[in-house]
Amino acid sequence: MNFKNIFLLLGLFLSMSCKSPTDVFKIEGQNVNINDSLQSQANIESFIKPYRENINKDLDSILGYSVDTYSKSDGDLNTAIGNLMADVIYEEADPVFFKRTGSHIDFVLMNHGGIRSIISKGPISKRTAFELMPFENSIVVSKLPGANVKELLEYLAKAKRAHPISKLKIVLNKDGQIIKSSLNQIPIDFIKTYYVATNDYLINGGDGMDFFKGSEEVIVLDYKIRNALIDYFMKTDTINPVIDDRFIQLND
Amino acid sequence: MKRREFIQQTTAASALVGLGGFGLQSFSSSPKKITILHTNDVHSHIDPFGPEDGRNPNQGGIARRATLIEGIRAKSPNTLLLDAGDIFQGTPYFNYYGGELEFKLMSMLKYDAATIGNHDFDNGLDGLYAQLPHAKFDFISANYDFSNTIMDTHVKPYKTFIKNGIKIGVFGLGIQLSGLVDKNMYKETVYLNPIEIAQDMSRILKEDEKCDLVICLSHLGYNYRNNTEKPSDMSLAKLTKDIDLIIGGHTHTFLPKPTIVKNSVDQNVLVNQVGCFGINLGKIDFYFDSNKNKSAEGVSILV
Numbered sequence: 001m002n003f004k005n006i007f008l009l010l011g012l013f014l015s016m017s018c019k020s021p022t023d024v025f026k027i028e029g030q031n032v033n034i035n036d037s038l039q040s041q042a043n044i045e046s047f048i049k050p051y052r053e054n055i056n057k058d059l060d061s062i063l064g065y066s067v068d069t070y071s072k073s074d075g076d077l078n079t080a081i082g083n084l085m086a087d088v089i090y091e092e093a094d095p096v097f098f099k100r101t102g103s104h105i106d107f108v109l110m111n112h113g114g115i116r117s118i119i120s121k122g123p124i125s126k127r128t129a130f131e132l133m134p135f136e137n138s139i140v141v142s143k144l145p146g147a148n149v150k151e152l153l154e155y156l157a158k159a160k161r162a163h164p165i166s167k168l169k170i171v172l173n174k175d176g177q178i179i180k181s182s183l184n185q186i187p188i189d190f191i192k193t194y195y196v197a198t199n200d201y202l203i204n205g206g207d208g209m210d211f212f213k214g215s216e217e218v219i220v221l222d223y224k225i226r227n228a229l230i231d232y233f234m235k236t237d238t239i240n241p242v243i244d245d246r247f248i249q250l251n252d
Numbered sequence: 253m254k255r256r257e258f259i260q261q262t263t264a265a266s267a268l269v270g271l272g273g274f275g276l277q278s279f280s281s282s283p284k285k286i287t288i289l290h291t292n293d294v295h296s297h298i299d300p301f302g303p304e305d306g307r308n309p310n311q312g313g314i315a316r317r318a319t320l321i322e323g324i325r326a327k328s329p330n331t332l333l334l335d336a337g338d339i340f341q342g343t344p345y346f347n348y349y350g351g352e353l354e355f356k357l358m359s360m361l362k363y364d365a366a367t368i369g370n371h372d373f374d375n376g377l378d379g380l381y382a383q384l385p386h387a388k389f390d391f392i393s394a395n396y397d398f399s400n401t402i403m404d405t406h407v408k409p410y411k412t413f414i415k416n417g418i419k420i421g422v423f424g425l426g427i428q429l430s431g432l433v434d435k436n437m438y439k440e441t442v443y444l445n446p447i448e449i450a451q452d453m454s455r456i457l458k459e460d461e462k463c464d465l466v467i468c469l470s471h472l473g474y475n476y477r478n479n480t481e482k483p484s485d486m487s488l489a490k491l492t493k494d495i496d497l498i499i500g501g502h503t504h505t506f507l508p509k510p511t512i513v514k515n516s517v518d519q520n521v522l523v524n525q526v527g528c529f530g531i532n533l534g535k536i537d538f539y540f541d542s543n544k545n546k547s548a549e550g551v552s553i554l555v
Contacts (some may be wrong), residue, residue: 022466024496024538024539025539025540025541026283026537026551028536029553030555034531035300038317038318038319039319040316043360044360089429091308232341
């Protein structure tokens with residue numbers, strides 16, 4: 001048998017065994033934009049509708065009122081909206097923490113970037129909480145040695161950003177050095193260990209808050225920040241937060 | 253269909269391939285077309301963005317996606333619809349209904365399979381498990397070992413489909429969970445090396461299952477330029493063989509068109525990802541004929 005015959009046989013064998021086309025000879029690829037040039041499919045739209053209406057009804061039901069419009073850019077080292085958020089975390093999380101551990105939260109530190117929207121003057125609803133905190137971050141408590149609390153204070157002094165704090169008071173001199181740090185008017189004792197409530201983003205070193213790596217223990221409360229805000233709004237008629245003296249820099 | 257750019261068309265088929273030719277052609281029917289449609293990181297974006305949205309005005313919306321897909325299916329009945337993970341999390345629909353609506357709607361759109369993204373663990377394994385009855389499509393992940401979890405037996409490593417006589421194998425890959433997802437959420441889920449698993453999977457699908465087309469549905473992320481050690485779709489494509497298409501997610505990468513990458517044996521692999529939030533739909537058409545274009549160099553890729 002010569003070569004030609006082998007190929008003929010091979011060709012015959014292939015053609016008989018291969019009943020269907022199974023090899024790619026051409027590929028075309030494109031990414032198609034979905035926009036308002038496409039009609040919505042009616043059955044899908046009508047299926048979504050009751051879910052959407054139910055959510056909107058709940059999100060927009062009025063829980064309370066805001067006296068003014070508050071933004072995280074209004075204020076220097078502390079802002080009304082940040083103070084509100086940190087105070088809400090303390091108020092809502094401390095009872096949970098106490099129930100679980102028998103100890104109280106000493107102070108709260110959140111991040112300025114974590115305030116995701118303004119609070120507008122007028123009605124407050126669950127939607128306000130979703131806008132303020134669209135992410136699923138939750139509250140955790142760090143058992144933080146004094147040495148790391150010192151780093152925390154130095155971080156805040158250096159950052160000069162209105163990272164929300166509650167219960168903690170910091171005074172900087174005109175050169176930006178810490179001249180006072182206290183809890184309930186008692187100076188921070190760098191030999192002691194403190195319970196610091198924060199969020200699960202910062203505890204893992206978010207925003208460069210590396211001092212949390214020194215945590216002796218991290219207590220997870222399984223309590224979302226957004227839910228703490230909703231719980232607070234539900235029991236509060238009117239919010240009227242202010243810029244205060246919890247974190248300030250002296251002029252002279 | 254728009255052919256945006258002509259990337260590659262090499263017609264230099266080998267002499268041997270040419271020889272077998274005529275007899276086969278007379279036997280085979282007209283070329284068959286398989287269409288792969290895909291989404292990723294939809295993140296509970298069921299409604300379209302409003303006209304006032306600062307970034308994506310009037311984009312997305314699952315009811316519009318349904319219309320688009322229906323139109324494509326009408327022209328191309330042999331279509332698979334796949335999702336590369338992170339179905340959950342991003343709008344109140346998820347917070348209120350835990351993913352129920354997402355799964356129900358994807359079932360109505362007739363999704364064929366989805367892989368599991370890191371955010372699909374956001375309500376824990378229990379939260380994902382609770383929504384499974386609403387999904388009429390399969391979850392596939394080859395490198396998450398769920399044996400010691402409630403998800404055991406509910407996630408398959410791969411799935412094969414036969415469309416118009418063409419056998420298609422699809423396997424899933426997920427991203428490393430530790431450091432990304434709270435341990436309480438994924439519990440005893442074991443993450444296995446995705447590159448090694450992909451090598452196993454492509455062999456199983458190509459050699460054992462005899463698939464004509466092998467697709468990887470990945471939530472690894474498109475590419476990590478500053479961390480080349482971290483497995484990505486691009487590194488996966490280069491380090492493996494016998495994968496025709498990698499559909500990606502996680503990094504929310506809006507590729508203008510699929511990327512063509514050379515695999516470990518210098519054959520072409522397509523890597524695609526369509527950003528996030530249901531703004532785009534990926535569409536890849538594979539045209540098949542009888543096996544005389546075996547050489548990958550003979551495949552024309554129009555993207």
